[in-house]
Amino acid sequence: MTSTIIDFENVTKEYPDGTVAIEDISFSVEEGTTTVFVGPSGCGKTTTMKLVNRLEELTSGKIYYDGQEIRSLDKIDLRRNIGYVIQEIGLFDHMTVAENVGMVPTLLEWDRARIDDRVDELLDLMDLPAETYRDQHPMELSGGQRQRVGVARALAADPDVMLMDEPFGALDPITREKLQDEFLEIQAQIDKTILFVTHDIDEALKMGDKIAIYRNGQIVQYDTPKEILTNPANDFVREFIGSDRLIKELKFMTAGDVMDETADVTGKTLSELGAAGVEFARNGQGYLTVERSETTHVALMKIYEGHVEGVLVTEGEEVVGTVTEADLKRNLSEGR
Amino acid sequence: MQLSVPYVSFFVERFDEILALTVEHVEIIAVAMGLAIPIGVTVGVLISFNERVASTVIWLTGIMMTIPSIALFGLLIPVLGIGSPPVIFALVMYSQLPIVRNTYTGISQVADAQTEVGEGMGMTRKQRLRYVQLPIALPVIMAGLRNAVIIIVGVAAIGAFIGAGGLGDLIFKGIRLQNMNMIVVTTVVLSLLALTLDYGLGVVEQLLRLHNGEEIERAKLTHAIWSVIA
Amino acid sequence: MSLLVESIQYLFDNFETFLQLLQEHVFLVVVAEVAAVLVALPVGILATRNDAVKRYALRVGNVFHTIPPLAVIALVFPFVGIGMKSGFVALWAYGLLPILINTITGIEEVDESTVEAARGVGMTENQILKSVQLPLAVPVIFAGIRTSTIINVGNGYLAFFIGAGGLGDWVVTGIALFNNPQILAGAIPGALLAIGLDLALGRVENRLRTGDEPGQRSTTAAA
Structure with missing residues (x-):
């Protein structure tokens, strides 16, 4: 103590x-x-x-x-x-x-x-x-x-x-x-x-x-x-x-606090991912990502601005998880 | 030009005497200020601790100043005799209003936040005075000293009448002898002495302000000195 | 204590002369003061209307401020001669400055937004001066008159040296003759006169202005 x-x-x-x-x-x-x-x-x-x-x-x-x-x-x-x-x-x-x-x-x-x-x-x-x-x-x-x-x-x-x-x-x-x-x-x-x-x-x-x-x-x-x-x-x-x-x-909250680490993209780098990754984090311009230390507020903004359901969470080049709008809702106090 | 020739020749002829009297005049001022500054600043600092005492003391110094100098000399002669003692005593009295008042206002104008921060970082009352209040008040105190010196130059001249010496000697002599050259030249020298001291102390005041990091309009001399120091 | 008694004795023994001297002294101060107001006030007002005049007036004023009273009195003598007249001139000249400076600052200090507001309701510059600036400047101008008066009570003593009479007579003669009772009989009433006048005028000034800071009292210089 x-x-x-x-x-x-x-x-x-x-x-x-x-x-x-x-x-x-x-x-x-x-x-x-x-x-x-x-x-x-x-x-x-x-x-x-x-x-x-x-x-x-x-x-x-x-x-x-x-x-x-x-x-x-x-x-x-x-x-x-x-x-x-x-x-x-x-x-x-x-x-x-x-x-x-x-x-x-x-x-x-x-x-x-x-x-x-x-x-x-x-x-x-x-x-x-x-x-x-x-x-x-x-x-x-x-x-x-x-x-x-x-x-x-x-x-x-x-x-x-x-x-x-x-x-x-x-x-x-x-x-x-x-x-x-x-x-x-x-x-x-x-x-x-x-x-x-x-x-x-x-x-x-x-x-x-x-x-x-x-x-x-x-x-x-x-x-x-x-x-x-x-x-x-x-x-x-x-x-x-x-x-x-x-x-x-x-x-x-940071993206790291709420992300889903079980997604099968976890552990790969962005370049390894290529075009064959999670669809919900991708639009015409490619993948949307946030740094692990960035806030969930930033993640949500990206989700709305990019018209996607979720974003990839990265640490440097590596993907460490995903955050979807549903993850955010679940983690907010009102949703519990 | 024609008018000024006899003055110039008087000045040249009597230069040694005028110089000696000027030095004597400055000595009287120096002695008086040497006594007046410690007294006035101490009183100013002490009364800053108590507002009610402050207004009474400042009021009293104001009263002292309204007493006509010839009358004051007259009051002092029976006690202190003639010569420089009564004159110096009177000069110290007259200089108290500007010195005490400016020390007091200088210290009271220091923002409460500044003194409190000093207190908060562990300054004793003495250290607050030394590091915070007095340095900030110094230019204002200096302005008071400047005021005091101007008053003192003038009263010291009158003091010659009761035997204190200085430039007043020659003025009174000039009036007695109806010597116009003597009167004009000496009063001009006396006035120049006052103007020089006023300007010089004004420059010191500005230098103190600059040292404290204030942005001010600088006199030429201030600017020259400051650019050499800084 | 006995000296004080002797002085009072002296005063009453020579009461006629005393009244004569006091009258001369007060007359000298009052006439010089009225004349100073009559000149300084209009010049001061004029100065606030014209930047060049103002700059010049303030610059001359600041230099003049440092010139010792004895110098002014002595300087009047060669040009005006000996007697009551030169006493008036000297006191008048010395009394001008505080009134002039205070008239200028008093009018200048009137809040700019107040003047703007007056302009906004359609007042002419003269109307603004008469009904806004001057009334607001009165306490400051009065403070100048007060300062100038007190200084001149002191200068009245010096004026004796150039033959203008007044209480200086007894003090100066007393000093020359080592006659202490005479000195005090001339000095004490003048000191009391100056203090009394200062207090009385100060009271009027305070009534004219409200909410002044302690210690911001106008400076009255010794002479």
């Missing part, structure tokens, strides 16, 4: 004016996973995050960081061990990119050379070549680049946990999607525990290993994206996911 790194036990946060920001919340975050807090604005998701690095103090309950109650830890040390990314305004505009990224190491009093090396390493990881970007100011960068600097800065002191508060919120949809993809790749390399706040359910489904859906200061469902899509806890969740829930499900 994987160990948990952050545990909330019956946590409540009430402001002096009597507003209850979050009420009696309990959940655990496993090490190395991404947990997304999602919900309408004012639902308590950002407060939850700020309780972790103690920008807000809880009213009752307990929060554990790596087994220790956070109130027993030094606030400043705790924060330096937790990376923090907020929307793009969070960068220090008066500092260069290198100064921004090197900030936490500077606070930790690393020596100059070590900071410089670390900054270069991170900028390269973020696809921002150090020699070009080190000495630029954030204002000279595009929205996407600024956000990457923000992530690099949070990673600088190699924290175990990263808090990300709507990190991609201020970006245009195309840049956002690109950064999400990049971030997923980076996450696969760095393997951090990430707490991620968003109001966008699509982003939550895409980024999260676990998702906590908030409503009025309470978590209404804490589950894997698949569970949330297929078994919404109540009407609120169902509504929050939206009327295009099936499409989201299609976008969430």
Whole structure:
């Protein structure tokens, strides 16, 4: 069993004016996973995050960081061990990119050379070549680049946990999607525990290993994206996911998840197949195929656009299975 | 041209004296600013922690500034005597409004998100001041210093009347002796001193803004210096 | 404390003279101020109508702003001579700038969409000026008048050096004669006058404008 790194036990946060920001919340975050807090604005998701690095103090309950109650830890040390990314305004505009990224190491009093090396390493990881970007100011960068600097800065002191508060919120949809993809790749390399706040359910489904859906200061469902899509806890969740829930499900599943591997074309390459293959995946132009890692949404689009009943699933040159419209229907939650 | 000849010859004849008085004037300004900056910036930083105290303190510095300088010298002479002590004291008082106010506004204009991010990454209050608030506020503080220096140049000139020295000496002497050349040349030198300091500090302010990555319209000198540094 | 008592004593012993000096001082400031408003306001309005005039006015204004008051007063002397008249000229000249600058910025600061809206309902440029821009600019213009007045209460002291009378008489004579009670009897009323005027005019200004930020008070320069 994987160990948990952050545990909330019956946590409540009430402001002096009597507003209850979050009420009696309990959940655990496993090490190395991404947990997304999602919900309408004012639902308590950002407060939850700020309780972790103690920008807000809880009213009752307990929060554990790596087994220790956070109130027993030094606030400043705790924060330096937790990376923090907020929307793009969070960068220090008066500092260069290198100064921004090197900030936490500077606070930790690393020596100059070590900071410089670390900054270069991170900028390269973020696809921002150090020699070009080190000495630029954030204002000279595009929205996407600024956000990457923000992530690099949070990673600088190699924290175990990263808090990300709507990190991609201020970006245009195309840049956002690109950064999400990049971030997923980076996450696969760095393997951090990430707490991620968003109001966008699509982003939550895409980024999260676990998702906590908030409503009025309470978590209404804490589950894997698949569970949330297929078994919404109540009407609120169902509504929050939206009327295009099936499409989201299609976008969430890959062709590999639903394909039929028993077809007799399996194991052959496309060229071996020649003209004598499965008829239902072929039209005037030839076979229609999807990569194993592509979403079922793409598969369905190809089926409709090509006026065929199904497509071949490939991995490189090799055919690994087939997906038909019937397979898709069977796998969607409504169909079960 | 005809008109200016006697001024020019006066300037040439008395060049050494004018230079010495200018240096003396600058020294008075330097001493006053040397005292006024640490006091004003400290007060400005401290009041940024409490909004109500801030408006009271800024109001008080404003009141101090409305006191006519001759009257203030008059009030100070019984306590501090004549010469530079009362003048320096008065200069420090007069410079507090621009320095305190600009430090305060400079710090308060720093976006909450910026300070919170600093806090979130584990900065102590001191480190937030050092790495976030003060650097961002610096150009605004600089603008306040510039304002203060302009005021101080003028009041220091009046200070010559109670024996603090500087260019004011020659102006008062000129009025007493009804020496027009003396008056005109000295006031022009005094005004040029003020204009030069104003321009120079303006350039420093712009350089600080450029250093902070701001996009601004640059004065020629700023542009020249910046292209050498950057 | 006894010095203060002596000063008050001095003031009452010479009350006639005091009233005379105070009257001179206030008269000097008020007349110079009215004359400054009469010139600066129309020029300021004109400047907002003409970019060249505006640029020129602001550029000259910015240079003038840095010239020390003593320099202005001393410079008036060779050209106008000694006496009350040169005092007026000096204070008038020094009082112009804050009013001019504030008139220009006050009118310019009026929201462009407000002006557009006025244009949209068919107002002429003169009507817009009279019924939209000027009324909205009044608090800012008034702030300029306030600043200029306070500066000139201080400059009134300096004007004594060029023979314009006023409270400077006692302070300057007192300093020359090492007569501390006389110095204070001249200094305290002037300081109180400046502070009192600033507070009173500030109150009027606040009534003219609403919702000002703390610390954004107009700068009144010492002289």
